[in-house]
Amino acid sequence: xxxxxxxxxxxxxxxxxxxxxxxxxxxxxxxxxxxxxxxxxxxxxxxxxxxxxxxxxxxxxxxxxxxxxxxxxxxxxxxxxxxxxxxxxxxxxxxxxxxxxxxxxxxxxxxxxxxxxxxxxxxxxxxxxxxxxxxxxxxxxxxxxxxxxxxxxxxxxxxxxxxxxxxxxxxxxxxxxxxxxxxxxxxxxxxxxxxxxxxxxxxxxxxxxxxxxxxxxxxxxxxxxxxxxxxxxxxxxxxxxxxxxxxxxxxxxxxxxxxxxxxxxxxxxxxxxxxxxxxxxxxxxxxxxxxxxxxxxxxxxxxxxxxxxxxxxxxxxxxxxxxxxxxxxxxxxxxxxxxxxxxxxxxxx
Amino acid sequence: xxxxxxxxxxxxxxxxxxxxxxxxxxxxxxxxxxxxxxxxxxxxxxxxxxxxxxxxxxxxxxxxxxxxxxxxxxxxxxxxxxxxxxxxxxxxxxxxxxxxxxxxxxxxxxxxxxxxxxxxxxxxxxxxxxxxxxxxxxxxxxxxxxxxxxxxxxxxxxxxxxxxxxxxxxxxxxxxxxxxxxxxxxxxxxxxxxxxxxxxxxxxxxxxxxxxxxxxxxxxxxxxxxxxxxxxxxxxxxxxxxxxxxxxxxxxxxxxxxxxxxxxxxxxxxxxxxxxxxxxxxxxxxxxxxxxxxxxxxxxxxxxxxxxxxxxxxxxxxxxxxxxxxxxxxxxxxxxxxxxxxxxxxxxx
DNA sequence: ATGAAAGCGCTAACAC
DNA sequence: GTGTTAGCGCTTTCAT
Numbered sequence: 200x201x202x203x204x205x206x207x208x209x210x211x212x213x214x215x216x217x218x219x220x221x222x223x224x225x226x227x228x229x230x231x232x233x234x235x236x237x238x239x240x241x242x243x244x245x246x247x248x249x250x251x252x253x254x255x256x257x258x259x260x261x262x263x264x265x266x267x268x269x270x271x272x273x274x275x276x277x278x279x280x281x282x283x284x285x286x287x288x289x290x291x292x293x294x295x296x297x298x299x300x301x302x303x304x305x306x307x308x309x310x311x312x313x314x315x316x317x318x319x320x321x322x323x324x325x326x327x328x329x330x331x332x333x334x335x336x337x338x339x340x341x342x343x344x345x346x347x348x349x350x351x352x353x354x355x356x357x358x359x360x361x362x363x364x365x366x367x368x369x370x371x372x373x374x375x376x377x378x379x380x381x382x383x384x385x386x387x388x389x390x391x392x393x394x395x396x397x398x399x400x401x402x403x404x405x406x407x408x409x410x411x412x413x414x415x416x417x418x419x420x421x422x423x424x425x426x427x428x429x430x431x432x433x434x435x436x437x438x439x440x441x442x443x444x445x446x447x448x449x450x451x452x453x454x455x456x457x458x459x460x461x462x463x464x465x466x467x468x469x470x471x472x473x474x475x476x477x478x479x480x481x482x483x484x485x486x487x488x489x490x491x492x493x494x495x496x497x498x499x500x501x502x503x504x505x506x507x508x509x510x511x512x513x514x515x516x517x518x519x520x521x522x523x524x525x526x527x528x529x530x531x532x533x534x535x536x537x538x539x540x541x542x543x544x545x546x547x548x
Numbered sequence: 549x550x551x552x553x554x555x556x557x558x559x560x561x562x563x564x565x566x567x568x569x570x571x572x573x574x575x576x577x578x579x580x581x582x583x584x585x586x587x588x589x590x591x592x593x594x595x596x597x598x599x600x601x602x603x604x605x606x607x608x609x610x611x612x613x614x615x616x617x618x619x620x621x622x623x624x625x626x627x628x629x630x631x632x633x634x635x636x637x638x639x640x641x642x643x644x645x646x647x648x649x650x651x652x653x654x655x656x657x658x659x660x661x662x663x664x665x666x667x668x669x670x671x672x673x674x675x676x677x678x679x680x681x682x683x684x685x686x687x688x689x690x691x692x693x694x695x696x697x698x699x700x701x702x703x704x705x706x707x708x709x710x711x712x713x714x715x716x717x718x719x720x721x722x723x724x725x726x727x728x729x730x731x732x733x734x735x736x737x738x739x740x741x742x743x744x745x746x747x748x749x750x751x752x753x754x755x756x757x758x759x760x761x762x763x764x765x766x767x768x769x770x771x772x773x774x775x776x777x778x779x780x781x782x783x784x785x786x787x788x789x790x791x792x793x794x795x796x797x798x799x800x801x802x803x804x805x806x807x808x809x810x811x812x813x814x815x816x817x818x819x820x821x822x823x824x825x826x827x828x829x830x831x832x833x834x835x836x837x838x839x840x841x842x843x844x845x846x847x848x849x850x851x852x853x854x855x856x857x858x859x860x861x862x863x864x865x866x867x868x869x870x871x872x873x874x875x876x877x878x879x880x881x882x883x884x885x886x887x888x889x890x891x892x893x894x895x896x897x
Numbered sequence: 898a899t900g901a902a903a904g905c906g907c908t909a910a911c912a913c
Numbered sequence: 914g915t916g917t918t919a920g921c922g923c924t925t926t927c928a929t
Binding site: 898899900901902903904905906907908909910911912913 | 916928
């Protein structure tokens, strides 16, 4: 910066003012500074400026995984907002409790970011309290945290709408596939989606049964296979399955397909998310605007960062919508035609 | 830090040394510093230390999108490596040429990161040259850049193996679906996969035909629909389709399915990636270890950062492997049974 | 409108 | 093994 100042024939103060776009610089000086900066390809050092301003110029995101549809979508929504605001995006992942504990141990965001976005974690009260003491705004994405900025969809209403759709198709034995992958406390929405599921059942005069709520815990194919196996082994198996997330719904379709159980003719499958792949699996699902959640969370964070009297308890609820596709159908429609589930892999030498 | 020093009854130097884990601190002092730091919940400010050390403690990643399977996988592989090394992960995305130009305009990584990972970009020579002048190591992921650190798979060999599989099944009219989404220069691997495709065809005594190489440009369903439409409109349509990436392969299966063209009985579909969803679509594909690519790239970056005589031209090639599934089958096997493509969406009221 | 100077919180010599 | 001190590259009073 001293170099630029010298080359432009002004003081470092003037260079600093110019580069920050302050109006109190004469056009002449401004021009010369800009030229000099360009010629020396000079860029302001964030570390140095943040040392004095206290602002880091970046926001941190904490997510359970980096390669899930939801996290990817949120990041994709966040990216443009932050770029526009001139903020960098710092990403932390904590896929199990140990990593999560480590994150809270170090609280790296403490001085490293101007805001923290916590994505789809079901934090304990202590963890949240810990974050409150961080000194930077914390935005909860896909989790409602009362009194704290949160961005989410109405999981209860979404799940209710989905189950109503199944009920309207005549289903009464409707199972719920709960995602239990990763350590405990990783799926806040879980409880609420089950609530919506139960509400819709009661609404239809069906008493929710615990045997129809099955956990998918093991990762990969096996977890879903086990869960489906449990359901099919019931004295009275379900005619429809509502998976907490599309990922599992898609796996369920695959597993049923392998077992030659036609979808939706013998079992309807409903998901939640509207994952990119849902349409290609013909999956009926409750769509949630994940990219949009990221965008809104980013804007909320931005507001909290540079508007001192922004509402620090703002909640933003985004809508869900049911997207009917081929994986759900009227109950007991076996023999009505071909189905999503029918597959006969080609043989190979 | 001064507070901690006072509370521990030592100097700031001792605090600094302790917190950085230097051995030259007496156990007694160490303990007291650690206690004091904990009680005051003190964390070292990265900005301040990087100001003097010149190291930022973070690595930057530039990727075209944040919500693609490949980027997500690479980030997932990268995360643990960086965490272990105590490095933060800074993410930049540039989905079109304008954003890309802006990135190079600002070169935010200039002083913001200790290394830059460029993921699946086909950079121009000028862009690469620009990055060379950045002053930090740049690792190319999924792109070979001669003389520069690169991590990739052998796309030619992978594609060749895939097409050989189709040839072995009796296919001779094999189309290639090229991904042309996003702006130009976003898919380095494209050229090499086509090369492998052509090689395998020639090997089988088939002269590659340009009419069988079709671009998928429009995003979403439409692009793939158009491409498949073009292929089906040929005087002699292909009996197999090799998509450059699984995403498009999956869409192709979906489109064919909607058109009631059985897969693989009438058309076999082959992908490249082994996307999470590939198994659920019964997609035969050339698997590439994307998470592993991220991990290796992270280790390479780490080595380049803190080992001054690490090889700055290191190339790491990871293997691909063919995963045969149900979407490919012998040519002309119509009527051989049910198929992946058969779907009759359930009706709904 | 511009410059001089005092730090921001840390690390790296250098003394002890 | 520990303390002192001089900056790292900026921003920000405070003068002018």
